[in-house]
Amino acid sequence: MFKLTIEDKTHSCQPDETVLDALLREEVNISYACKKGTCHSCMVRSPDIQPPAAAQVGLKDTLKKRNHFLACLCHPEQDMTIKLPDQSEFYTEGTVVVNEMLNRNTLLLVLTFKDAFEFNAGQFVNLQRADGLTRSYSIANIPQESNTLEFHIRRLPGGKFSEWLHDEIKPGDTIAVSEPRGHCFYLPDRTEQGILLVGTGTGLAPLAGILTDALRHGHSGPIYLFHGSREVEDLYRIDEMRQLSEQHSNFHYIPCVSSKHVPEGFTHGRANDVALVTMGDLKGWRVFLCGHPEMVNQMKKMTFLKGASSADIYADAFLVTPV
Amino acid sequence: MTDTQATPSNTLYERIGGEPAVNAAVDIFYRKVLTDHRINRFFEDVDMEKQAAKQKAFLTMAFGGPHNYTGEDMRKGHAHLLKMGLDDSHFDAVVENLGATLTELNVPQELISEVVAICETTRNDVLGR
Numbered sequence: 507m508f509k510l511t512i513e514d515k516t517h518s519c520q521p522d523e524t525v526l527d528a529l530l531r532e533e534v535n536i537s538y539a540c541k542k543g544t545c546h547s548c549m550v551r552s553p554d555i556q557p558p559a560a561a562q563v564g565l566k567d568t569l570k571k572r573n574h575f576l577a578c579l580c581h582p583e584q585d586m587t588i589k590l591p592d593q594s595e596f597y598t599e600g601t602v603v604v605n606e607m608l609n610r611n612t613l614l615l616v617l618t619f620k621d622a623f624e625f626n627a628g629q630f631v632n633l634q635r636a637d638g639l640t641r642s643y644s645i646a647n648i649p650q651e652s653n654t655l656e657f658h659i660r661r662l663p664g665g666k667f668s669e670w671l672h673d674e675i676k677p678g679d680t681i682a683v684s685e686p687r688g689h690c691f692y693l694p695d696r697t698e699q700g701i702l703l704v705g706t707g708t709g710l711a712p713l714a715g716i717l718t719d720a721l722r723h724g725h726s727g728p729i730y731l732f733h734g735s736r737e738v739e740d741l742y743r744i745d746e747m748r749q750l751s752e753q754h755s756n757f758h759y760i761p762c763v764s765s766k767h768v769p770e771g772f773t774h775g776r777a778n779d780v781a782l783v784t785m786g787d788l789k790g791w792r793v794f795l796c797g798h799p800e801m802v803n804q805m806k807k808m809t810f811l812k813g814a815s816s817a818d819i820y821a822d823a824f825l826v827t828p829v
Numbered sequence: 830m831t832d833t834q835a836t837p838s839n840t841l842y843e844r845i846g847g848e849p850a851v852n853a854a855v856d857i858f859y860r861k862v863l864t865d866h867r868i869n870r871f872f873e874d875v876d877m878e879k880q881a882a883k884q885k886a887f888l889t890m891a892f893g894g895p896h897n898y899t900g901e902d903m904r905k906g907h908a909h910l911l912k913m914g915l916d917d918s919h920f921d922a923v924v925e926n927l928g929a930t931l932t933e934l935n936v937p938q939e940l941i942s943e944v945v946a947i948c949e950t951t952r953n954d955v956l957g958r
Contacts, residue, residue, distance in 0.1 A: 542897060544886040545879070563848075564885070806877045811863060815856055816881045 508582040512590065519582050525550070525561075526577035529588075536590060541578045548577040551589040558583050566817060568626075568689035597634060597682040598623070600655065602675055608742040612708060613659040613672050617681060623653055627715030628691035628794070630822070631655070632684035633667070641667040644796070644822065645686065646711035648718045655683070658711040658742075662826060690794060690822040692716045694723040700791040702814075703731040704781045704805055709797025710743060712822055716794055721754055729754075730785065734762035734777025738769055760784065778805050782812070789813035792820070799823035841893035841943050845936060851888045858930040859884045867922045871910050890951075891927065891944050903954035911957050920955060924948050 510517045510528060519528040526548050529536050538548040543564060552573045561580035562570045577588075600617030608614045625631075627648040634640045647656040662668045675681070690712060701720060705713045710733050720729060735741050738761075747759040762777040763769075773780050778801050785791075793809045795802045802823040810816055846853075859881055863869050874880040890896040907915060924945055931941045 540886075542886075542895075544882050546882060564882070803877070807863065810856075810877065811860055816859070816877070819877075 509585040510582070511585070511587045523581075524578055525580040525582060525586070525588065529577065534590075536577065538578060543576050543579045546576065549574055550577050550591065551575070552586055553589055554587055555584065557586070566689055566820070567693055567695075568691055568820065571626075571693060572689060574689075595632065595684040597684055599680045600683045602677050602679045602681065603654065605671075605675055605677065608658060610739050611661045612740075612742055613661070613668075615657040615659055615671060615675070617655050617657075617683065619653040619655070619683075621653065623649070623655060623683075623686075625649060625655075625686035626691035627719040628712040628820075628822075629686040629688045630712070631686055633657075634682040634684070635667065635670060636682075639667055639670075641827065642687075644688075644708070644712035644715070646714050648715055648722060656711075658708040660708045665826075667827075688822060690716075690796065690820040692719040692723070692725075694719075694725075696792075697723065697725045697727065699725075699727045700788075701725065701727060701729045702781065702785060702788065702791055702793045702809065703729065704777055704793075704795050704797075704801075705732070706734050706777055706797035706801055707740065707824075709733075709795075709822075709824065712796045713794060714743065717750070717757070721750070721757065726756060729757045730760065730781070731758070732760045732762055732777040732781040732784075734764060734775075734780070736763070736765050737767070738763050738772060741772075776801070778808070781805075782808055785812065787813045790815075790818075792818045795819070795821040797822075797824055799825060841940065841947075842889075842895075845892050845940055845944070847894070848889075850934075850936075851885060851892060851894065853934055854888055854930050855881065855885045857933060858888065858927060861926040861930060862923065865922060865926060868919050868926075871913065871915060871919065888927075891947050893943070893947060900951075900954040903951055904957055907955045908957065915956065917952075917956065920952055 507521060508519045510519050510525060512534065517528060517532040519525060526538055526541065536548060539545040552575060557573055557575035557580060561575035563579065565574060598619060600619050603618045604614060604616035606614050625645055627645065630642050630644045632640050632642050643657045643659065645655050646658050659668055659671050661672045703713045703717060713731060717729065717731060733741060741761050744761055751757045751759045760773055760780060762773045762775055762780045764776045768774040788809055791814050793814045795805045802821045806819055806821055809819055862872050872880060886896065890898055928941055928945060931944065
């Protein structure tokens with residue numbers, strides 16, 4: 507019999523029981539449906555130890571790496587600590603060190619931490635204001651020795667949190683930051699694989715992190731980044747990306763503008779449409795899609811139909827909290 | 830099913846190649862279904878990952894593998910599609926795509942026939958009859 511610990515409570519798991527069965531018997535409030543590993547409703551996380559391989563069958567590589575597993579398929583092999591998806595999070599305090607504009611509506615926010623902040627480039631965190639108002643933002647850099655996290659914050663008209671960050675926050679202020687979440691990140695395997703990155707607006711934030719991570723690991727396959735917005739003034743980091751593409755012959759940067767006014771050096775059209783026209787067969791490619799939810803959902807399907815395996819498509823749809 | 834299924838090494842699921850075979854088939858099958866204009870409107874789930882997981886469960890069942898779908902599950906799971914006009918022609922098209930997928934993977938014709946036979950056992954439940 508093994509012990510299952512959730513927050514400060516301990517439950518027993520009988521030898522013939524799955525983690526899900528044990529938690530349901532103990533009346534823990536956990537979501538589930540099919541009980542056979544198909545629906546992924548009961549996915550939970552083991553923060554400290556690797557779960558049994560049989561409990562990770564069918565999960566994406568990045569979820570496996572973060573020790574996510576399916577409670578309905580898990581027969582524990584030792585005592586386990588379990589994190590439920592909706593469980594309250596552990597927040598650490600970050601101090602603002604940089605707040606400057608990247609373009610006319612996007613703020614670069616850099617926070618520093620006393621202790622090392624572990625994450626994979628491309629993940630997101632929840633930022634929380636003192637009154638409890640919370641929003642998710644993607645991390646835009648790779649783990650630094652200086653323990654800093656970088657965020658790109660687009661000002662949303664009437665957006666309570668983004669307006670607060672844009673208008674009121676200043677260096678020295680502190681913000682509560684959750685543990686990193688999400689499974690849209692780079693794993694340093696199959697370095698010869700082609701990588702397609704498509705993002706709109708601040709979708710560049712996670713993609714920039716993923717790109718930096720891939721280049722740092724010596725990724726040798728071709729890497730294409732399509733970054734789009736309506737007007738050229740809403741793109742950013744253009745010079746930095748161009749510079750990177752000069753330094754790395756396998757990296758190709760295609761900034762896209764969908765409005766009529768398209769300056770030289772930019773491609774006319776939506777980033778996703780341009781990407782689909784530019785790219786050939788995506789069989790064997792790894793795909794990262796970040797930004798507008800409709801773009802992300804449509805591109806998941808289109809890149810799959812163009813040959814990318816569903817296991818190789820990573821997506822982060824930016825949902826906007828209604829004002 | 831026949832008595833040969835009683836010997837584990839002889840089940841259709843094992844002869845066809847088990848879970849690796851399902852994994853090899855699922856993307857090919859789902860791609861065919863999504864591009865088949867006769868039926869793709871029934872598969873336009875906004876969440877592609879969940880939809881892909883459903884396809885995998887379906888293939889596992891069709892290959893004679895472990896599943897615990899009941900006829901009742903089949904009826905409930907397809908009721909909303911009946912309202913969209915799901916009928917025999919669509920069922921046939923799905924089976925046709927599955928057959929084409931297996932042919933592409935060089936699965937012998939006699940195994941494909943067994944898979945098709947398993948699919949047939951669900952037809953009335955899927956179509957709510």
